[in-house]
Amino acid sequence: MDTMTAVKKEPKKKSEFLNPDDYRKDFPILNEIVHGKPLIYFDNGASTQKPLQVINAISDYYLHSNANVHRGIHALSEKATAAFEDSRKKIANFINASTEKQIIFTRGTSESINLVASAWGRKFVTADDEIILSEMEHHSNLVPWQILAQEVGAKLKFIPFKDDGTIDFPVFEQLISGRTKLVAITHMSNVFGTINPIKKIIRISHDRGVPVLLDAAQSVPHLPVDVEFLDCDFLAFSGHKMIGPTGIGVLYGKTQRLQNMNPYQGGGEMISSVWLENSTWNEIPHKFEAGTPNIAGAIGLGAAIDYLNDIGMTNIALYEQELTTYALEKMSSIKNLKIYGEAPERGGIISFNIGDIHPHDLSHFLDQQGIAVRAGHHCAQPIMRKLNIAATTRISFYFYNTKQEIDTFIDELENAINFFNY
Amino acid sequence: MSDLRELYQDIIMDHNKNPQNFHKLENATRVIDGKNPLCGDHYTIYLLIENDIIKDICFDGSGCAISKASGSVMTTILKGKSVKEAEELFNNFHDVVTGKINFDDAIIDLGKLGAFAGVAEFPSRVKCASLAWHAMHQGIKNENVEISTE
Numbered sequence: 001m002d003t004m005t006a007v008k009k010e011p012k013k014k015s016e017f018l019n020p021d022d023y024r025k026d027f028p029i030l031n032e033i034v035h036g037k038p039l040i041y042f043d044n045g046a047s048t049q050k051p052l053q054v055i056n057a058i059s060d061y062y063l064h065s066n067a068n069v070h071r072g073i074h075a076l077s078e079k080a081t082a083a084f085e086d087s088r089k090k091i092a093n094f095i096n097a098s099t100e101k102q103i104i105f106t107r108g109t110s111e112s113i114n115l116v117a118s119a120w121g122r123k124f125v126t127a128d129d130e131i132i133l134s135e136m137e138h139h140s141n142l143v144p145w146q147i148l149a150q151e152v153g154a155k156l157k158f159i160p161f162k163d164d165g166t167i168d169f170p171v172f173e174q175l176i177s178g179r180t181k182l183v184a185i186t187h188m189s190n191v192f193g194t195i196n197p198i199k200k201i202i203r204i205s206h207d208r209g210v211p212v213l214l215d216a217a218q219s220v221p222h223l224p225v226d227v228e229f230l231d232c233d234f235l236a237f238s239g240h241k242m243i244g245p246t247g248i249g250v251l252y253g254k255t256q257r258l259q260n261m262n263p264y265q266g267g268g269e270m271i272s273s274v275w276l277e278n279s280t281w282n283e284i285p286h287k288f289e290a291g292t293p294n295i296a297g298a299i300g301l302g303a304a305i306d307y308l309n310d311i312g313m314t315n316i317a318l319y320e321q322e323l324t325t326y327a328l329e330k331m332s333s334i335k336n337l338k339i340y341g342e343a344p345e346r347g348g349i350i351s352f353n354i355g356d357i358h359p360h361d362l363s364h365f366l367d368q369q370g371i372a373v374r375a376g377h378h379c380a381q382p383i384m385r386k387l388n389i390a391a392t393t394r395i396s397f398y399f400y401n402t403k404q405e406i407d408t409f410i411d412e413l414e415n416a417i418n419f420f421n422y
Numbered sequence: 423m424s425d426l427r428e429l430y431q432d433i434i435m436d437h438n439k440n441p442q443n444f445h446k447l448e449n450a451t452r453v454i455d456g457k458n459p460l461c462g463d464h465y466t467i468y469l470l471i472e473n474d475i476i477k478d479i480c481f482d483g484s485g486c487a488i489s490k491a492s493g494s495v496m497t498t499i500l501k502g503k504s505v506k507e508a509e510e511l512f513n514n515f516h517d518v519v520t521g522k523i524n525f526d527d528a529i530i531d532l533g534k535l536g537a538f539a540g541v542a543e544f545p546s547r548v549k550c551a552s553l554a555w556h557a558m559h560q561g562i563k564n565e566n567v568e569i570s571t572e
Contacts, residue, residue, distance in 0.1 A: 358485065358486035359486075360485070360488075360489075360550065361486045361487045361488070364426075364429075364544070364546075364547065365426060368425060368426050375461065377461075381459075384462060390484050390485065391461060391462040419430070420435070420487070421435065
């Protein structure tokens with residue numbers, strides 16, 4: 001192992017899209033030493049690190065503006081409300097929503113999808129209706145629909161995925177019918193990295209009058225996403241996967257759909273007038289935001305979006321493409337390394353196994369070298385079952401990762417193979 | 423690396439590559455599924471118990487090196503033991519891998535189970551080392567059941 005560090009690395013060609021060193025300085029955590037080695041953080045699909053700009057925005061809020069929003073007639077409350085609502089506008093602009101009223105704050109992607117399953121699903125989905133999902137969904141875009149289907153007697157239909165980790169499109173065209181009430185599908189797979197042909201899916205669904213929900217947890221942080229262009233009806237994503245804080249997420253919905261939905265939870269803020277026996281609902285988006293929201297989280301997400309906009313989402317997407325291509329090429333030279341997912345259109349997520357080294361053992365080995373990866377079923381047990389494997393190891397990149405880190409990772413994969421005597 | 427070598431001792435590597443008693447047992451009197459849903463490890467333990475003696479014990483399934491080696495070593499140790507002895511071994515083994523007691527302080531001789539003492543340093547791996555043992559423990563107490571370490 002020690003001989004490896006002595007090998008002089010060739011200087012890497014600079015990317016034309018961005019220089020990660022310009023940004024790494026804003027992420028103090030990337031300087032952490034883990035088990036005596038510099039941290040290499042390749043678990044961005046699970047959660048990303050936060051720059052000082054986001055940490056400071058949260059801290060500034062608590063130091064200078066902390067108060068409840070939409071309530072008090074006093075300076076702090078007004079400041080907090082302005083900052084909170086300003087974040088909503090930033091988010092709307094970021095995904096090109098036509099108005100910030102279409103932006104609902106939630107705890108994350110899971111809650112956003114649960115909100116639609118509950119507030120839209122219970123009102124509009126009835127017995128024998130069908131909901132089309134894909135076989136490559138994260139549990140968060142699967143289980144809420146199972147709960148709804150069991151409750152109302154609806155049926156779930158699944159678009160299969162093929163060996164290369166792409167969806168079987170012709171099957172989708174067969175599945176969609178007059179009984180279909182909703183198509184809910186992931187924009188980018190958290191296991192395969194596949195970017196699904198959602199524009200086509202949405203067009204075909206809309207031709208049949210069927211709305212489409214996109215699980216954009218892996219796409220919004222890494223690609224330019226334009227809800228007007230895609231024409232999706234609902235879009236869900238999380239703040240913590242895009243350098244924002246945990247506990248804050250977003251549901252985007254088309255105005256008409258949001259207005260027609262039931263409320264989600266009852267409480268303060270979501271009402272217009274309340275009597276002892278009944279109430280009337282507030283306007284969107286507040287109708288869906290009962291209780292004091294995660295104000296600091298929303299403000300932190302606003303700061304994250306400012307940061308991402310400064311880099312440019314196209315630059316991020318192209319740079320990550322470069323990293324992914326580089327990593328895939330290096331990994332393909334490792335004997336008995338199998339990559340799950342070979343879609344031509346893909347993001348910076350790579351799932352793999354090496355021979356019979358169990359992902360749990362491999363990730364433990366890599367952790368001891370300071371490299372953070374994910375091992376397991378990635379909250380997608382049906383995928384693992386179909387592939388007939390228990391688990392995979394997964395690496396996932398962000399704009400602050402470097403080719404040098406990939407080189408070290410590849411060296412350590414070789415060392416792991418030796419260690420486990422494979 | 424030295425920490426890892428301490429964890430992945432030769433006995434663990436050997437049992438992972440060549441697990442003992444790694445097959446179904448047709449005449450088992452108890453069959454127990456053990457799962458760790460977090461990482462996907464899944465084993466089935468087969469017990470043949472007669473007159474409170476573990477006449478035979480086998481396992482199959484899949485999981486990481488620690489969990490597979492642990493199941494393998496367990497079967498070699500428990501074959502022929504009484505249910506009461508298996509219970510004591512379980513309790514002592516459990517206390518050692520969770521770091522409650524040092525290996526040397528175990529009240530009964532754990533023998534080659536000492537190879538798993540290093541697990542106590544890695545909280546995320548305790549469940550790996552104890553999965554097969556938990557399933558066995560359910561088996562000697564109850565009829566066929568499914569257990570989970572989550």
